[in-house]
Amino acid sequence: MKISEIVKGLSLEVKSANVNLEKEVTGGYVSDLLSDVIANCKEGNIWITLQTHQNIIAVAALRELSGIILVNGKLPNADTLKKANEEGILLMASSLPAFEIVGRLYNLGIRCR
Amino acid sequence: MTQNKETTMEGVFFLTGKDFTNAGAASCELKSILEKMEVEHSAIRRAAIAAFEAEMNIIIYTPAGMMKYSITPDHVKVVFQDMGHGIEDIELAMTEGYSTAPDYIREMGFGSGMGLPxxxxxxxxxxxxxxxxxGTTLEFIIKLRQEKDNENL
Structure with a gap:
């Protein structure tokens, strides 16, 4: 599934600029522990988290994630947004809690893989 | 770049403790060097994970340190040296879930005791x-498959 379909389906707010919304999402991963994400996510996964600091961008870049969804109305720090734009990492935000986001992604056919 | 079998690529990054702005930059740079050298994908992934964890340990726990890498056709070797207060019990530090991280570090999603494991x-x-x-010196090696051995793996 393309990122653009997820953005539309979940009414996500796209925060980073100049990103490719036509990228394929391979699956999803939800965690707020960075070591857990870096070790257990898969390339092309969409990552759901409430962490908003800039180090999430390094994790996404190192593991070539397709995007990050910030939940619970959390917004990226200014530094995080700057880094996302530099690295071309797609940063999205939603007012919904992680449980709802994950449930809706599952309904769209996204799995942990 | 890897045409010459004797080619060794070496470099060093300096890391500053608590510099969360640049945290991860050395690992990202190492990853892009490995990509340019056309190292196999699984080795790049493993090097990126291991380097990020070791880099973050220096950022989180020490005032400063460095990351030295050398890439040969056989392996990727990365050495991290820091000026921290050292690890008293390495076996304990290697235990999954054990961490000495303060609360503010844990709130950032670090300090889950998964780094060294x-x-x-x-x-x-x-x-x-x-x-x-x-201080502490941590060294890791990731072996690279030789192209000729591909069919055996």
């Missing part, structure tokens, strides 16, 4: 030597 899992060799008061 993640390095161990993703590398072929890992060595730590540490003396309380004299």
């Amino acid at each position: 993640n390095i161990k899992k993703n590398t072929d060799e890992m060595k730590i030597s540490s003396m309380p008061g004299a």
Whole structure:
């Protein structure tokens, strides 16, 4: 599934600029522990988290994630947004809690893989 | 770049403790060097995970340190040396879930006690030597398949 379909389906707010919304999402991963994400996510996964600091961008870049969804109305720090734009990492935000986001992604056919 | 079998690529990054702005930059740079050298994908993934964990340990726990890498046709070797207070009990530090991280670090999603175990899992060799008061040296090696051996793997 393309990122653009997820953005539309979940009414996500796209925060980073100049990103490719036509990228394929391979699956999803939800965690707020960075070591857990870096070790257990898969390339092309969409990552759901409430962490908003800039180090999430390094994790996404190192593991070539397709995007990050910030939940619970959390917004990226200014530094995080700057880094996302530099690295071309797609940063999205939603007012919904992680449980709802994950449930809706599952309904769209996204799995942990 | 890897046409010459004797080619060794070496470099060093300096890391500053608590510099969360640049945290991860050295690992990202190492990853892009490995990509340019057309190292196999799984080795790049494992090197990226291990390097990030070791880099973050220096940022989180020490005032400063450095990351030295050397890439040969056979392996990727990365050595991390820091000026921290050292690890008293390395075996305990290697235990999954054990962490000495303060609360504010844990709130950032670090300090889950998975860092050193993640390095161990993703590398072929890992060595730590540490003396309380004299810093820590962590070294890991990721072996690279030779192209000719591809069919055996």
